[in-house]
Amino acid sequence: MDELKIFSGNTHPDLARSICQYLGIPVGKAEIFEFSNENIFVRVLENVRARDVFIIQPVSSPVNKSLVELLIMIDAMKRASAGRITAVLPYYGYARTDKKDQPRVPITARLIADLITVAGANRVLTVDLHAAQIQGFFNIPVDELTALYLLSNYFKDKALPNPVVVATDVGISKRARDLAAKLDAPLAIIEKRRLGNGSKTETLTVIGDVKGMQAIAFDDEIDTGGSIVNAANVLLREGATEVYACCTHPIFSDAATQKIAESTLKQVVVTDTVPIAKEKRVPKITVLPIASLLGEAIHRIHTGLSVGAMFEQEDAGK
Numbered sequence: 001m002d003e004l005k006i007f008s009g010n011t012h013p014d015l016a017r018s019i020c021q022y023l024g025i026p027v028g029k030a031e032i033f034e035f036s037n038e039n040i041f042v043r044v045l046e047n048v049r050a051r052d053v054f055i056i057q058p059v060s061s062p063v064n065k066s067l068v069e070l071l072i073m074i075d076a077m078k079r080a081s082a083g084r085i086t087a088v089l090p091y092y093g094y095a096r097t098d099k100k101d102q103p104r105v106p107i108t109a110r111l112i113a114d115l116i117t118v119a120g121a122n123r124v125l126t127v128d129l130h131a132a133q134i135q136g137f138f139n140i141p142v143d144e145l146t147a148l149y150l151l152s153n154y155f156k157d158k159a160l161p162n163p164v165v166v167a168t169d170v171g172i173s174k175r176a177r178d179l180a181a182k183l184d185a186p187l188a189i190i191e192k193r194r195l196g197n198g199s200k201t202e203t204l205t206v207i208g209d210v211k212g213m214q215a216i217a218f219d220d221e222i223d224t225g226g227s228i229v230n231a232a233n234v235l236l237r238e239g240a241t242e243v244y245a246c247c248t249h250p251i252f253s254d255a256a257t258q259k260i261a262e263s264t265l266k267q268v269v270v271t272d273t274v275p276i277a278k279e280k281r282v283p284k285i286t287v288l289p290i291a292s293l294l295g296e297a298i299h300r301i302h303t304g305l306s307v308g309a310m311f312e313q314e315d316a317g318k
C-alpha cells in the first residue's frame with residue numbers, strides 16, 4: 001500500500017493531530033466548510049491518488065453534521081482516486097439504536113454502516129462499540145479497538161485496597177467482567193431501567209456485594225451522567241466506601257459534568273474519543289489520551305501487521 005495519509009474532519013482535530021504526532025507525519029490538508037445554505041463542502045488540498053487514506057471523525061456533537069462531513073470526505077477521497085479509504089470513528093454515533101425493540105422504529109446504527117459503505121469507505125476503525133454486533137452491520141472489514149487496557153492499567157496503578165467493578169447495567173456486564181478480571185476484583189451488576197425513550201433512567205438494585213469496598217462503576221459511555229450519578233448513590237447506600245467511575249466515551253451532554261461535579265462520585269476516568277470542551281473538564285474528571293492506541297492501529301493496518309496482537313501483548317502482560 002502506498003503512502004499513509006491522515007485527514008481530519010472538523011469534529012476532533014486535536015485527536016487527529018495527536019495521532020499524526022504518534023505516527024510522525026503531518027495532518028493531510030483539506031478544506032471543509034459550510035455554505036450559507038448549510039451545504040457542507042470539502043476539497044482535498046493534496047494528491048491522494050493511490051494513497052492509504054485514514055479520515056478521523058467521531059460521530060459526536062454536532063452529531064448529524066459530523067456524520068455528513070465524514071460521508072462527504074469519503075466521497076471526495078474516492079473521487080480523488082485514493083487507493084484505500086479507512087473511516088476512523090473513535091466514537092460511533094447512533095450506536096444505541098441498534099435493534100428493532102419496539103414496533104415501527106429504525107435500526108439507525110445499520111443505516112450509518114450502509115451510508116459509510118456506499119460513500120466509498122473500504123475499512124472502518126472504531127473504539128468500543130456500544131454493541132459488538134454493529135461490526136456485522138458492515139460488509140467491509142471493521143477493526144474495533146478497546147480502551148479497556150487504558151482504563152484497567154490506570155486503576156491498577158491506583159492500587160485501591162479492596163476494589164469491586166460494577167457494571168452500570170446488565171448490557172455492559174460482560175465487558176465489566178473483563179475489567180474485573182484485569183484488576184483481580186469481583187464483579188457486581190446494577191439493575192437499571194430506562195424510563196421510556198428519553199434519557200431518564202432508574203437504578204433498581206445492586207446484584208453482588210459492595211460493602212466496605214471501593215466501587216469502580218463501568219460503562220461504555222456517559223451521556224447525561226444520570227446513570228453514573230444514580231449508580232454512585234445506590235452503591236454508597238449499599239455500603240461501598242467510595243465510588244469511582246470509568247468509561248470510554250465521555251459524551252457529557254446537557255449538564256453532565258456539573259452533575260458529576262456535584263455528585264458523590266470521587267473520580268471519573270474517561271478517554272478522549274470525543275472532544276471535551278475546556279469548561280467540561282472539571283477536577284473530578286481524568287482524561288486518558290486515546291491517540292497512541294489509534295495511531296498504533298493505523299500503523300498496523302497500513303503495514304499489514306495484526307491489530308489483535310496489540311491486545312494479546314497486553315493480555316500476556318497481565
Ligand code: R5P
Pocket residue numbers: 096168169171172199201219220221222223224225226227228
Ligand atoms: C446505554 O445503554 C449506555 O451504555 C450508557 O449507560 C448510557 O449512555 C448512559 O447514559 P446517561 O449518562 O445519560 O445516563
